[in-house]
Amino acid sequence: MVPASSSPTAPLIKKSLTAYEYAHELKHYHLADLIRHRLRLPSFQQRFFRVLQLNDVRRCDTFIKHLRNEVRQRNLAKDGFFYAAQLGSVRLLDYFLTRWKIDINTQQLSNENYPTTALLTAITYNQNDAAKFLLFRHADPSIKGQYDNALVTALHYQSTNDLIRLLLDKNVDLTVKHPDFKKLTLREYCVFTNRVKAKIELDSYIVRLINNGNYKRLKWLIDHGYKHINVNVSYKRNGKQLAKERYYEKIVKLIDDLEHAQIKARKKMNY
């Protein structure tokens, strides 16, 4: 190193420069402006969320493509899939599913550290259309999140009836229990929390099962501890009568056995 006294230059000074300062230092002002502009923008996630809010497939595509790296693009697309479910945008959900081939049942940790799927996210944010769309694209409703499977989540967040009916028709397990009300069955939970319409929906599902003579499913429900099979179809007419009218002997027997067991249990309690 040249000593300071013997040269017109000062000793070497170490300087730390960021990209912006460096561009300035080299007097490439237009580059410096570009970098400063980028620095002033909101954070990456925020910008991505805003692009998704525009609900525009093409803009979203350009935004993701700018990343250029395949792994990063995929990860961002996966995030975007969940955001789309949150925003309830069917168009974007379709885009992510078809363009990026994201697995519809892919899971992610939610803010409260529970695993969640796009379907559960859509139900959580009350995006009925998005949830229905995901179900039509064969999303699995039995994956468990914070409030168990999709049906319990839908009941918890007071989803509309058509969604609940769709979930039931997808044969989602209704013998599960709400994690906050472990001792109640789902129907009791509906009664307890005054969700009348949801309760009617559950009952009408049972009626449909009896109507179609779906013995297997009914038996399965009873075996798994669901007791409200003999529902009231209408005033003074219950599920057993309906089964009788339709000559579903096995279902009549099933309901008889169930009621018998219940009476027995009640007697035992009294003693």
Added chain:
Amino acid sequence: MEDTLEQEKSVLDHTNNKNDETQYLDCIRLVDGGHIRRFENLVAKFDIIQYELNDEDNGPTKPVIFYAIEHNDETFVKILLEMEVPLNKSYSVSRKIFIL
């Protein structure tokens, strides 16, 4: 800046069994040479941002964007900015300060 297909192929073939450091050096070389297409092809497979973010101590002392700035290459700077390279990284320059 002639990007023939053969050249691209050879670059890609090499990258498959190279480790991160050499790939990173390749990136720098491509930025130096201004080969945009080949740079994009390389970066599609190699996560350059992860590499720059990952190792704090033995990581690159001079992030790629500084090379692009040095060459006054606006397209490259734009590409790197779009790729969201970290801008808070600093580069230590040792230089003489002239006293007039």
